[in-house]
Amino acid sequence: MASVTLRELTKKFKEVVAVDRLSLEIQDKEFLVLVGPSGCGKTTALRMVAGLEEATSGEILIGDRVVNDVSPKDRDIAMVFQNYALYPHMSVYDNMSFGLRLKREPTGKPWPMSSRRAFSKQEIDRRVNEAAELLGLKTLLQRKPKQLSGGQRQRVALGRAIVREPKVFLMDEPLSNLDAKLRVQTRAELIKLHRRLGITTIYVTHDQVEAMTMGDRIAVLNEGVMQQCDTPLNLYNHPANTFVAGFIGSPAMNMIKVSIRQKDGGYVADGGAFQVELPAAVSDKLGPYAGKVCTLGIRPEDIYDRNLEGLVKPTPGNTVTVGVDVIEPLGNDVELYLTAGEHQVIAMVDNKTLARVGEKLDVIFDMDKSHLFDPATEAAIY
Numbered sequence: 001m002a003s004v005t006l007r008e009l010t011k012k013f014k015e016v017v018a019v020d021r022l023s024l025e026i027q028d029k030e031f032l033v034l035v036g037p038s039g040c041g042k043t044t045a046l047r048m049v050a051g052l053e054e055a056t057s058g059e060i061l062i063g064d065r066v067v068n069d070v071s072p073k074d075r076d077i078a079m080v081f082q083n084y085a086l087y088p089h090m091s092v093y094d095n096m097s098f099g100l101r102l103k104r105e106p107t108g109k110p111w112p113m114s115s116r117r118a119f120s121k122q123e124i125d126r127r128v129n130e131a132a133e134l135l136g137l138k139t140l141l142q143r144k145p146k147q148l149s150g151g152q153r154q155r156v157a158l159g160r161a162i163v164r165e166p167k168v169f170l171m172d173e174p175l176s177n178l179d180a181k182l183r184v185q186t187r188a189e190l191i192k193l194h195r196r197l198g199i200t201t202i203y204v205t206h207d208q209v210e211a212m213t214m215g216d217r218i219a220v221l222n223e224g225v226m227q228q229c230d231t232p233l234n235l236y237n238h239p240a241n242t243f244v245a246g247f248i249g250s251p252a253m254n255m256i257k258v259s260i261r262q263k264d265g266g267y268v269a270d271g272g273a274f275q276v277e278l279p280a281a282v283s284d285k286l287g288p289y290a291g292k293v294c295t296l297g298i299r300p301e302d303i304y305d306r307n308l309e310g311l312v313k314p315t316p317g318n319t320v321t322v323g324v325d326v327i328e329p330l331g332n333d334v335e336l337y338l339t340a341g342e343h344q345v346i347a348m349v350d351n352k353t354l355a356r357v358g359e360k361l362d363v364i365f366d367m368d369k370s371h372l373f374d375p376a377t378e379a380a381i382y
């Protein structure tokens with residue numbers, strides 16, 4: 001078992017900075033998710049940890065050991081790729097044991113006595129059988145990959161990594177080839193597997209739902225730069241900037257341009273067509289923004305239909321009159337596309353709502369759950 005530490009890890013491909021001074025401390029046994037949009041540097045970061053890509057600068061430690069100059073095979077890691085590429089002519093057993101059968105121990109003698117197998121047949125057998133048991137592949141060991149379903153093939157690829165009993169797992173979008181239902185199921189299996197094996201894992205995905213459901217912590221990357229690293233709930237409740245706020249959560253947080261003004265000893269956010277009171281608890285942070293335009297962030301699930309019994313008491317300071325443009329029933333909730341003056345707002349309300357397209361509706365913003373972002377830096381003010 002081992003921790004993984006990245007210190008100012010940077011990768012440049014000519015003028016492209018794929019990963020920009022990435023620093024992370026991944027604890028022993030932790031499941032850390034690297035998430036971000038396509039091209040943000042996730043795969044490059046993972047490949048540097050694996051040793052498949054040389055770092056331009058910065059350090060990688062596995063445990064206490066700097067591994068920048070250690071070859072991939074000696075790093076004690078196993079990587080699972082999106083494209084799991086099983087050998088089609090080999091059985092499941094052979095696919096899983098291939099890496100172990102190949103591994104040699106140096107003996108210092110000239111060839112052909114120069115190396116001997118690192119693992120005995122019995123040891124290989126034990127490892128493959130254990131992994132197959134764990135992954136529910138016991139009865140499939142003699143099949144060829146083409147005789148398996150997509151999910152089973154993905155499990156073989158995982159098995160191939162597990163038999164190596166690595167200190168660290170690196171997984172690059174390992175579920176993206178699976179259909180939606182199987183992905184959810186395999187996601188749960190992976191979490192259970194991680195609990196049982198307790199192997200430090202770095203898991204890459206561009207899917208924020210996958211990140212939220214799987215990660216002990218999530219590191220959010222954008223254009224090579226880490227934006228924030230925290231637990232799923234902290235990212236959701238306290239996003240550090242507009243990028244994280246917009247990336248985590250679905251539908252995305254509403255971002256509304258507002259003017260901040262002082263009023264009756266407190267502060268209000270003026271959106272033109274509406275005015276809401278900012279929470280008194282954060283007043284001390286708002287002074288410098290009085291008279292300025294900021295971005296008010298409010299999640300669709302923190303907006304309520306005023307006509308329904310809600311968690312938040314209606315007041316003049318949190319009620320906004322909107323026009324209803326589109327109604328999308330999703331079952332338990334209803335997604336409302338609303339217009340407040342020049343602003344488009346999405347709300348997720350209870351399906352008892354009597355909202356009608358083309359009519360006006362009073363909604364309540366749960367201002368205690370709101371966010372405010374600096375217009376210049378995009379960093380969270382509160």
Ligand SMILES: Nc1ncnc2c1ncn2[C@@H]1O[C@H](COP(=O)(O)OP(=O)(O)OP(=O)(O)O)[C@@H](O)[C@H]1O
Binds near residue numbers: 013037038
């Ligand atoms: N070998 C390479 N040569 C030049 N540029 C590269 C190379 N590999 C990656 N890049 C660039 O580095 C950036 C990061 O790429 P990377 O593959 O790490 O992104 P990613 O986050 O994994 O994206 P995706 O979600 O699409 O897999 C991109 O701009 C990409 O074009």
Ligand SMILES: [Mg+2]
Binds near residue numbers: 042043044
């Ligand atoms: Mg990638």
